[in-house]
Amino acid sequence: MLTFVGFGLYDERSITVEGKEALQAADRAFAEFYTSQLVGTDHQRLEYYLGTDLEVLDRETVEQDPERVLAAAEEEDVVFATAGDTMVSTTHVDLRLRARERGIHTRVVHGTTAQTAASSLTGLQNYRFGKATTLPFEAAHGADGVPDSVVETIEANRERDLHTLVYLDIKVDDPHWEGEEEFMTADRAADLLREPLGDPLGVVVARAGSATPVVEADRLSELADDDFGGPLHLLVVPGDLHDMERDALRELAGAPEDAL
Amino acid sequence: MLTFVGFGLYDERSITVEGKEALQAADRAFAEFYTSQLVGTDHQRLEYYLGTDLEVLDRETVEQDPERVLAAAEEEDVVFATAGDTMVSTTHVDLRLRARERGIHTRVVHGTTAQTAASSLTGLQNYRFGKATTLPFEAAHGADGVPDSVVETIEANRERDLHTLVYLDIKVDDPHWEGEEEFMTADRAADLLREPLGDPLGVVVARAGSATPVVEADRLSELADDDFGGPLHLLVVPGDLHDMERDALRELAGAPEDAL
Numbered sequence: 001m002l003t004f005v006g007f008g009l010y011d012e013r014s015i016t017v018e019g020k021e022a023l024q025a026a027d028r029a030f031a032e033f034y035t036s037q038l039v040g041t042d043h044q045r046l047e048y049y050l051g052t053d054l055e056v057l058d059r060e061t062v063e064q065d066p067e068r069v070l071a072a073a074e075e076e077d078v079v080f081a082t083a084g085d086t087m088v089s090t091t092h093v094d095l096r097l098r099a100r101e102r103g104i105h106t107r108v109v110h111g112t113t114a115q116t117a118a119s120s121l122t123g124l125q126n127y128r129f130g131k132a133t134t135l136p137f138e139a140a141h142g143a144d145g146v147p148d149s150v151v152e153t154i155e156a157n158r159e160r161d162l163h164t165l166v167y168l169d170i171k172v173d174d175p176h177w178e179g180e181e182e183f184m185t186a187d188r189a190a191d192l193l194r195e196p197l198g199d200p201l202g203v204v205v206a207r208a209g210s211a212t213p214v215v216e217a218d219r220l221s222e223l224a225d226d227d228f229g230g231p232l233h234l235l236v237v238p239g240d241l242h243d244m245e246r247d248a249l250r251e252l253a254g255a256p257e258d259a260l
Numbered sequence: 261m262l263t264f265v266g267f268g269l270y271d272e273r274s275i276t277v278e279g280k281e282a283l284q285a286a287d288r289a290f291a292e293f294y295t296s297q298l299v300g301t302d303h304q305r306l307e308y309y310l311g312t313d314l315e316v317l318d319r320e321t322v323e324q325d326p327e328r329v330l331a332a333a334e335e336e337d338v339v340f341a342t343a344g345d346t347m348v349s350t351t352h353v354d355l356r357l358r359a360r361e362r363g364i365h366t367r368v369v370h371g372t373t374a375q376t377a378a379s380s381l382t383g384l385q386n387y388r389f390g391k392a393t394t395l396p397f398e399a400a401h402g403a404d405g406v407p408d409s410v411v412e413t414i415e416a417n418r419e420r421d422l423h424t425l426v427y428l429d430i431k432v433d434d435p436h437w438e439g440e441e442e443f444m445t446a447d448r449a450a451d452l453l454r455e456p457l458g459d460p461l462g463v464v465v466a467r468a469g470s471a472t473p474v475v476e477a478d479r480l481s482e483l484a485d486d487d488f489g490g491p492l493h494l495l496v497v498p499g500d501l502h503d504m505e506r507d508a509l510r511e512l513a514g515a516p517e518d519a520l
Contacts, residue, residue: 009370013278016268016372020277085372087380090504097383097511108380110269110469112276112345112370115386120347120368123357126375127392131422134387160416162391209370244350251357 002073002099004086006111007031009209011040012049019081019109023052027076030069034059034173035091036083036114039231040210054081059173066095073104085111117208118165118234121215123248124203128239130157134167135189135235139179151196154237158200161240166193168233186233187226193237194220201259203236203249204228217253262333262359264346266371267291269469271300272309279341279369283312287336290329294319294433295351296343299491300470314341319433326355333364345371377468378425378494381475383508384463388499390417394427395449395495399439411456414497418460421500426453428493446493447486453497454480461519463496463509464488477513 003022008014015023023029031046031054038046047054061068072078086092087108099106119126133153141147154164168184171177186204193202199221206214206228214228223235241249241260249255263282268274275283283289291306291314298306307314321328332338346352347368359366379386393413401407414424428444431437446464453462459481466474466488474488483495501509501520509515 006372008276013281014276014370016274016276017280018273021273085376085380087383088386090385093383093504093508097507100511107471110274110372110376110380112266112372113376113386115375116345116370116373120345120370123347123353125350126348126373127394127427130391131389131420132387156420160391167387211367244353247357248353251360 001077001105001107002069003077003079003107003109004092004096005079005081005109006085007038007081007083008112009084009114009117010207011038011210012046014038014112014209015050016109016111019111020050022109023050023079023081025077026052026079028055028072029053029079029081030055030057031081032057032059032062033083035089036170037172037232038083039207060175062095063091066098069095070099070102070104073099074102084113088113112209114167114208114234115165118205118236121205121208121213121252122203122236123252124163124236124238124245125242128163129165130160130162132165132167134169135184135192136169137171137179137181137184140169140171140177146192146196154197158239163236163238166235166237168235183231183233186228186235187224189235190220191224194224197237201238201255203238203253205234205236207232208234215253217249217255217259219259261337261365261367262329263337263339263367263369264352264356265339265341265369266345267298267341267343268372269344269374269377270467271298271470272306274298274372274469275310276369276371279371280310282369283310283339283341285337286312286339288315288332289313289339289341290315290317291341292317292319292322293343295349296430297432297492298343299467320435322355323351326358329355330359330362330364333359334362344373348373372469374427374468374494375425378465378496381465381468381473381512382463382496383512384423384496384498384505385502388423389425390420390422392425392427394429395444395452396429397431397439397441397444400429400431400437406452406456414457418499423496423498426495426497428495443491443493446488446495447484449495450480451484454484457497461498461515463498463513465494465496467492468494475513477509477515477519479519
């Protein structure tokens with residue numbers, strides 16, 4: 001049996017009770033931390049708190065050699081865990097399909113996600129978000145500035161009065177990555193996006209899922225000059241705002257009047 | 261202090277460890293179950309399992325008389341908990357803003373949501389979903405059939421090759437509701453939507469967050485004749501499918517070839 005467990009957003013307490021119990025009951029537990037990270041904890045604390053051994057797999061193993069996980073799951077109760085919800089990554093959907101092809105029973109224990117936090121912490125209503133996008137490091141997409149597809153997604157959402165969640169690039173355990181930074185910051189993202197988008201309102205969420213997340217709204221040019229502390233960061237580019245959303249951005253995100 | 265806690269999707273084990281600890285540490289805990297429900301448990305089991313008393317509030321109290329919660333939160337550590345993530349409802353964003361106006365410290369402990377499950381259980385990629393919509397009972401929107409806005413949202417997403425998550429109406433504890441059913445089923449939703457949409461592929465998710473969720477994909481006309489068991493149900497109307505998504509719908513949702 002192969003159970004996919006989402007660790008949730010931030011630390012060892014972000015997991016659901018069901019997920020924790022699945023890990024404790026498993027004969028063997030694998031985890032990967034390259035698609036996302038639990039920045040509020042570390043491997044040792046996680047093992048101690050969850051009361052289980054975690055075999056951390058690198059990207060290459062999961063993507064090129066899933067046999068290790070599948071062979072174990074044929075024999076025993078195996079958990080495969082990741083930050084957020086496990087099925088956000090296509091590789092993990094692929095792993096689930098391979099397992100089922102081999103007759104292995106699979107199950108998903110959901111985790112809290114950036115998508116939920118982006119709406120919940122900002123007061124922007126979840127049903128008013130359009131398609132999400134990911135802003136890559138410049139060196140990662142092989143060109144200066146911002147890929148056209150990112151700008152097009154945000155513009156198409158704004159035309160329909162919808163908000164856009166912009167996921168920020170994470171380059172952890174990527175053998176092809178030669179850049180110095182592992183996490184794109186929201187201020188860097190605001191700086192990259194302000195010109196192509198005409199400097200609209202943006203909302204930064206830093207360390208969602210922690211006890212003290214930072215939520216800040218202002219024009220992208222202002223956000224570009226700020227420092228939001230450690231990862232993970234998210235950026236939301238809102239579309240048209242409803243009254244309650246405007247109130248929420250003033251109160252929860254300190255949005256100045258001239259940016260609303 | 262006022263902490264908003266999401267119970268998550270299904271039963272008493274869907275909550276995060278952090279949420280459970282917040283409930284246990286609270287001086288007083290309120291909950292509401294009219295915006296969504298934990299259909300896999302009941303009030304008594306929830307109190308027993310979480311080790312806390314839960315004062316369940318009806319819709320009228322939360323919407324018309326939030327004073328009860330706010331006054332308590334001025335004096336003590338108070339939790340306000342709901343199924344899913346608490347901030348999905350505008351009323352709760354309003355409650356948070358009122359609390360902050362009165363100088364009450366607020367905090368959000370996220371829960372797992374239908375949005376996450378809709379993508380995670382189906383294999384449809386989360387960044388390929390457009391704006392979501394809610395399909396109301398016919399009697400609730402005062403007209404036959406489907407509101408134009410629902411059809412327009414789905415069509416606009418499909419034009420951009422995006423999937424649409426269709427939330428299905430819940431009428432629990434609504435004094436204005438005279439209908440017999442409390443939860444719209446996915447088969448009813450498929451029946452309502454098949455004609456206006458031209459009978460496209462749909463994906464039903466029933467009892468997301470439970471150990472045995474049902475996931476089924478077929479043309480809406482076929483789904484309309486099925487019975488997916490007890491609540492809660494969701495319906496996804498996919499846009500254009502990527503190869504991996506098509507594989508996932510075949511394998512995880514039994515999609516027949518002629519519907520893909």
